Amino acid sequence: GENVEQHPSTLSVQEGDSAVIKCTYSDSASNYFPWYKQELGKGPQLIIDIRSNVGEKKDQRIAVTLNKTAKHFSLHITETQPEDSAVYFCAASIMGAQKLVFGQGTRLTINP
Amino acid sequence: SQTIHQWPATLVQPVGSPLSLECTVEGTSNPNLYWYRQAAGRGLQLLFYSVGIGQISSEVPQNLSASRPQDRQFILSSKKLLLSDSGFYLCAWSVLGGPNEKLFFGSGTQLSVL
Numbered sequence: 335g336e337n338v339e340q341h342p343s344t345l346s347v348q349e350g351d352s353a354v355i356k357c358t359y360s361d362s363a364s365n366y367f368p369w370y371k372q373e374l375g376k377g378p379q380l381i382i383d384i385r386s387n388v389g390e391k392k393d394q395r396i397a398v399t400l401n402k403t404a405k406h407f408s409l410h411i412t413e414t415q416p417e418d419s420a421v422y423f424c425a426a427s428i429m430g431a432q433k434l435v436f437g438q439g440t441r442l443t444i445n446p
Numbered sequence: 447s448q449t450i451h452q453w454p455a456t457l458v459q460p461v462g463s464p465l466s467l468e469c470t471v472e473g474t475s476n477p478n479l480y481w482y483r484q485a486a487g488r489g490l491q492l493l494f495y496s497v498g499i500g501q502i503s504s505e506v507p508q509n510l511s512a513s514r515p516q517d518r519q520f521i522l523s524s525k526k527l528l529l530s531d532s533g534f535y536l537c538a539w540s541v542l543g544g545p546n547e548k549l550f551f552g553s554g555t556q557l558s559v560l
Contacts (some may be wrong), residue, residue, distance in 0.1 A: 340489075366547065377452075377536050377551035378490070423490065427547075433480070433505075434549055438489040 336361040338426050340437025348445050353414055355440045357424035358406040364426040367407045368434070369398060372421045381422075382409070411442075419444045448473035452537045452552030459559055465510075465524040467555050469537030472518065477539040479520040480549070481512055484534040496520060532559045 337360040347353045359367075365386035370378035384391045384398045384407065391398050395414075400407040407426075411418055421441050425434040452469045459465060471477050481493045492505045494512035502512050509528050513521045520537060537552040 368548070370551075375554070375556070377538075377554045380548055380550065383548065425549075433492055433495055435492075436490040 336364055336426055336428075336435040338424060338435050338437045340424050340440060342440060343438065344441045344443070346443045346445060347414055349414055349416060351414055353411045353418070353442055353444075355409045355422055355424070355442070356406060357408070357426075357437050358404075359426040359435075360405070361426070361428070362402075362405065363428050366427050366434075367398070367400060368425050369396075369409050370423040370425065370436075372423065372439075374420075378423055414444045416444050416446060418442060448539075448550070450537060450539055450550060450552040452555060454555060455553065456556045457558070459527050459557065461529055461559055462526045465522070465527050465531070465557070467522040467535055467537075467557075469520045469522075469552055470518055471539045474518070474539070474541065476517060477541065479514060479518075480538040480540075481510075481520065481522050482536040482538060482551075484536060484554075486533070490536070494522070527559045529559050532557055 340357045368383035369381050371381045372378040382393050382396050382398050384400050389400055395412050397410045421439045423439050424437040427434045449472045478497055480495045482490045483493050484490050494504055496502050496514045499514055510524050535555045538549050540547050540549045
């Protein structure tokens with residue numbers, strides 16, 4: 335089955351700097367890759383997703399890139415702000431397979 | 447718009463006691479429903495998912511069970527809780543099939559078994 339590895343487990347950056355979180359997946363059939371943000375004591379919220387027919391997607395300060403050949407995808411947050419502090423999860427699935435496989439999460443801390 | 451309700455938000459239960467967590471979805475019909483568990487500082491582990499009433503798939507052997515008595519209701523249960531059942535339980539839903547299978551989570555239940 336699918337296996338998703340996420341790095342780093344913790345990340346601390348200065349406010350205004352960029353943050354990058356990377357994930358690798360094992361199943362070459364996976365074609366849907368969402369990213370979730372989880373604030374303390376809350377459920378994860380979908381922030382951006384990408385499908386395998388595109389290599390990059392951007393939404394304001396966040397962007398996701400996908401390298402299908404290498405089977406890895408990354409989340410990029412630019413101009414970080416204190417409210418970006420949270421745990422971020424990547425995930426992978428095959429469309430129609432009914433379930434996502436999640437990475438272990440990255441705790442991002444933005445230092446003022 | 448669609449909303450998902452999960453309760454209670456927190457629960458403290460003694461070892462050996464029963465458990466019932468409930469989740470309901472509004473604003474959509476025939477959703478896929480999921481129960482995830484998140485241990486402290488760890489990732490999301492899929493416990494159960496359901497594609498329809500009475501249809502439950504279990505992902506890992508455990509002390510828990512799930513039921514779907516109605517289209518938009520998903521229940522997580524246990525007859526006798528173990529210490530290892532402590533964690534943050536999340537219900538989620540997605541649109542059944544189609545090109546836009548996004549997964550949406552509830553607010554979670556923090557379960558402490560003492």
